Amino acid sequence: MKSFLEEIRIRIIKYATDKKSFFETIIRVFLAEFFGTAMLLFIGCMGCAFDLKHPFPGFAPALTFGLAVMVIVQIFLHISGSHINPIITIAVVIFGAMKPLVAGIYITAQMLGGIFGFGLIKLLLTEHFTEVHIPSPGGNGTIHHLCVTQPNPYISPFQATAIEAITSGILILLLCGITDKRNHANTDSLPLRFGFAITGLASASAQFTGGSMNPARSFAPALLNGIWSNQWIYWVGPTAGAITAALFYKFLYYEKPEVAKPDELQELDEIGDNGTKA
Secondary structure, three states, rough: OHHHHHHHHHHHHHHHHOOOHHHHHHHHHHHHHHHHHHHHHHHHHOOOOEEEEEEOOOOOHHHHHHHHHHHHHHHHHHHHHOOOOHHHHHHHHHOOOOOOHHHHHHHHHHHHHHHHHHHHHHHOHHHHEEEEEEOOOOOOOEEOOOOOOOOOOOOOOHHHHHHHHHHHHHHHHHHHHHHHHHHHOOOOOHHHHHHHHHHHHHHHHHHOOOOOOOOHHHHHHHHHOOOOOOOOHHHHHHHHHHHHHHHHHHHHOOOOOOOOHHHHHHHHHHHHHHHHOO
8 A cells, every 4th residue: 555655656756846748748749640630620621611502523522631631740740640530549558659648649639639720610600601591493402511421321320331431441541651661752742732632532432421431520520510310430431441551561571660759649648658758
């Protein structure tokens, strides 16, 4: 009992005296993921807003999301790794490059950031853009709720889940290839490459599932619009695809990267090991 209390006392002293390694580091990466995901929802969903009199081409939302990712990766890559997506964080944990405690901080920041970013859209745009009535022949039409991902009515929920799983798996394989030290010579212009990869995957799947590949991206519009039908697809599909792809690459191809992590991530790994920096 005495040794246990002594350990508690030591940890309290550590937390109080080593503020940068704990509080400041957590705040740095939390805010990077928070604002990165907020920017993703704000820029990307603004690209999904349209006026029926002057609609954008069908590929415009996918391109907007892809270029938003490019901007965010350029800003935050060296701070938090610029995950801005829970499935990327999960994949990083699978590869042993992040502790579960740190992953929980990341995912919390991503979810809250997504809500904040989409909340700004709801605040700044009128219902003319966020809730558009789409007429249909011989019927009353439907309401287009901005940025809410829903499966195409002509495919089943299983098919939609499979599409989200496959496209998310491809995204994770891209991440695996980028971090593989054998591919180091081919990873220049990383933000641009990653952004256009998102554009390609979202363009291909948008008409079937909305091209989400990101639970945080789908959760915020569902929450703030109060539309939960089929929301499970955008959690189950991307998560299953990410886990499958990460395990596939890890056991068949992966070699531990020799690239140094940002200082913030190294410090958080140490915190995740034993609750404080060694």
